[in-house]
Amino acid sequence: MNIIEQLNSAPLYLICGFIILCVIVLSVIFMLRAYRAGLAIGMDKIVLKRTITSSATFTVLPSISILLGVIALSGSLGTPLPWLRLSVIGALHYETSVADVAARAIGLSGLNASEMTLQAFSTIALLMGVGIIWGTICSVLFTKGYLNKIQSSGNKKKNSSFGGFGDMAMSAMFIGLISAYIGSYMATLTSKGNAIPLLVLACSGLVMSIFMYFIDKKNMKWLENFSVAGSMLVAMACAVLFGLFL
Amino acid sequence: MNNEQKLKYFADYNNGTHTIGRIGVSLIIIMLIGAPFVMGTYLKAMPDMPAFWAGLAQILLIWVPSSMVEFLIYTPMLGAGGTYLAFTTGNLLNMKIPCVANARELSGAKVGTPENEIISTLSIATSALVTTVVIALGVLLLIPLQPVLKNPVLQPAFDNVVPALFGAMAYRYFRKNLNIAILPLVLMSALFIAIPSLISSVGFMIIPSGALSIAIAWYFYKKKNKEVN
Known part of the structure; x- marks a missing residue:
């Protein structure tokens, strides 16, 4: 059995599937409680049902884009782990960058299928699990106190001004992260003569610019849900061509 | 139900939400951290702990501040039930936040009200369930595609x-x-x-x-x- 077959074996599906099932059960409990509480406090049944219907339809398209993310990661990590990570806590851009940092920490040149080992996989799985769990831990520890404090103080102005730089700081952090990676791809070209990562990056950016043209100029907002995953898949297809011809 | 009864009912509901949320999410956190060790036992390749700590040091500096900022910004908008579920099921910025904003706009609920708490929880729970079902169906369809995905010609894509x-x-x-x-x-x-x-x-x-x-x-x-x- 080769490594990808082992990473796609039934026990790994069972482990990941069980955790996903627990999340489903938790979601169902919250949903039923909220629905009953809504009726009990006098909310209109139609409003509650419309919330469920609109949220379900709103979610279908982004869910397909998340599925494309599972496909993108499945070549290097197998299917069960990306399935778990993108169903619980994760988001495509977080998971991919953390997996790459984890792969480098264990001595691989990055997140790539050809160098993957079983120990690298279990280490990456642990780092992906622990690395992005902090928002969830915050929710367990601080939600009650934080919401009580906000409701009692009612100091919305202070909160929104913090939020103003909070958004900007998150964007800036990503810009810093992406800049470091682009720098490394430039050096990969100049020092190793390998242009593929830089070309793939350029292709992905180009495809994203086409997506943004249709989203912004043609008002095709629904494309927003597919823009990142779509750009990635086209760029990955280009990587196959570069691999064949460069 | 008069207003006083409504407030009492809602306070009890909220306390129950916090209790279920804390216990349920804590169990899921334990399972998520334990899963790589269970996988490692099956694969006979436990995580490399020195590499794990080295990688974690890099990741923490980036993701802890960003997680804190996300928590501080989005919790007031999501309410109690929404926060527990959204931070457990992920995909906050690209899905849960727009989904809640859309549901709230349709229902006309205001942030901080009991109605917002209900709408937000219903919206995120529905969204989480739909996502899980779509991805699970997709994964089932992926299984027969594995031989194609393993083709060496496709390796540059996954690299x-x-x-x-x-x-x-x-x-x-x-x-x-x-x-x-x-x-x-x-x-x-x-x-x-x-x-x-x-x-x-x-x-x-x-x-x-x-x-x-x-x-x-x-x-x-x-x-x-x-x-x-």
Whole structure:
């Protein structure tokens, strides 16, 4: 059995599937409680049902884009782990960058299928699990106190001004992260003569610019849900061509 | 139900939400941390702990502040039930937040009200269930495709997932924040080209690059605030 077959074996599906099932059960409990509480406090049944219907339809398209993310990661990590990570806590851009940092920490040149080992996989799985769990831990520890404090103080102005730089700081952090990676791809070209990562990056950016043209100029907002995953898949297809011809 | 009864009922409901949320999410956290060890036992390859700690040090510096910021910003909007579920099921920015905003707009609920709490929880729970079902169906369909995905011709695609992601993200982030992006991008490119051995330490280089970007963003934020005032 080769490594990808082992990473796609039934026990790994069972482990990941069980955790996903627990999340489903938790979601169902919250949903039923909220629905009953809504009726009990006098909310209109139609409003509650419309919330469920609109949220379900709103979610279908982004869910397909998340599925494309599972496909993108499945070549290097197998299917069960990306399935778990993108169903619980994760988001495509977080998971991919953390997996790459984890792969480098264990001595691989990055997140790539050809160098993957079983120990690298279990280490990456642990780092992906622990690395992005902090928002969830915050929710367990601080939600009650934080919401009580906000409701009692009612100091919305202070909160929104913090939020103003909070958004900007998150964007800036990503810009810093992406800049470091682009720098490394430039050096990969100049020092190793390998242009593929830089070309793939350029292709992905180009495809994203086409997506943004249709989203912004043609008002095709629904494309927003597919823009990142779509750009990635086209760029990955280009990587196959570069691999064949460069 | 009069107003007083309604408030009491809702306070009890909220307390129950916190109890279920804390217990349920704690169990899921334990399972998520335990799963790699269970997988490692099955695969006979336990995680490499020195490499784990080295990687974690890099990741923590980046993701802990961002997780805290996300928690502080989005919790008031999501309410108690929404927060527990959204931070457990993930995909906050690209799905849960827009989904809740859409549901709230349709229902007309205001932030901080019992109605918002109910709408937000219903919306996120529905969204989480739909996502899980769509991905699970997709994964079932992926199983027969495995031989195709393993073809060596396709390996360059899977070796370049990260550049493929960052190209798209770079376009999105850079075009809106060019004033923040230019200096870190030029500096990092020059540094990596001058010292190619840094390629293997890109995880560490994220830290100075991120710090520089945040400092530049702070400068522009303060400048903009001054202009507004």
